[in-house]
Amino acid sequence: QVQLVESGGGLVQAGGSLRLSCTASGRTSSSYAMGWFRQAPGKEREFVAAISWSGGNTDYADSVKGRFTISRDNAKNTVYLQMNGLKPEDTAVYYCALSRLTPEPLRRRGLYGYWGQGTQVTVSS
Secondary structure: OEEEEEEOOEEEEOOOOEEEEEEEEEOOOOOOEEEEEEEOOOOOOEEEEEEOOOOOOEEEOOOOOOOEEEEEEHHHOEEEEEEOOOOHHHOEEEEEEEEOOOOOOOOOHHHOOEEOOOEEEEEEO
């Protein structure tokens, strides 16, 4: 099994920045893609960003492109989400996810087999 633990959420004013981290533990020996999703109250969980095992391929939702950056450090089994230019509509619980199906970035929520517990991000106007 794999366990994912997120950190770095919090309250920030519009225009501010936050950096989320997600560390994987357990059976992480194989190549895997990782992603970030978010869920606002009353809405479905949506794709935010994903990154390949090598870190060379990334994918972003249009709503965050140019403001968010996903990266990873495989030596630390950790993926990061640097969020700049935050907007009130970015307020949500952010979840990291891991997929062993492919080392390439994935948008589809159902292709991720492991999820973290989530970290709250609140952006005030």
